[in-house]
Amino acid sequence: MVSMISSDWTRQTNGGSTLTSNASANVQYSYLVNNQVISITYPALTDGSILNTAYT
Known part of the structure; x- marks a missing residue:
């Protein structure tokens, strides 16, 4: 299993x-x-x- 986090990103969701x-x-x-x-x-x-979804 890879345990290193590569990056954090954001994605706009407000439709603007x-x-x-x-x-x-x-x-x-x-x-x-x-x-x-x-x-x-x-x-x-x-x-x-705040909704947070975590995947394992």
Whole structure:
């Protein structure tokens, strides 16, 4: 098993045509050097809760 994290990335999800680094408009995901996704964190919902999905 590869245990080294390769990178963290963000992907805009708000549908806007203008790119933004605002956390409320982006999904953040981390993956291993072998390109397997290890976690995805979605923007906060209106009630402040945050959905985080972890893959093992």
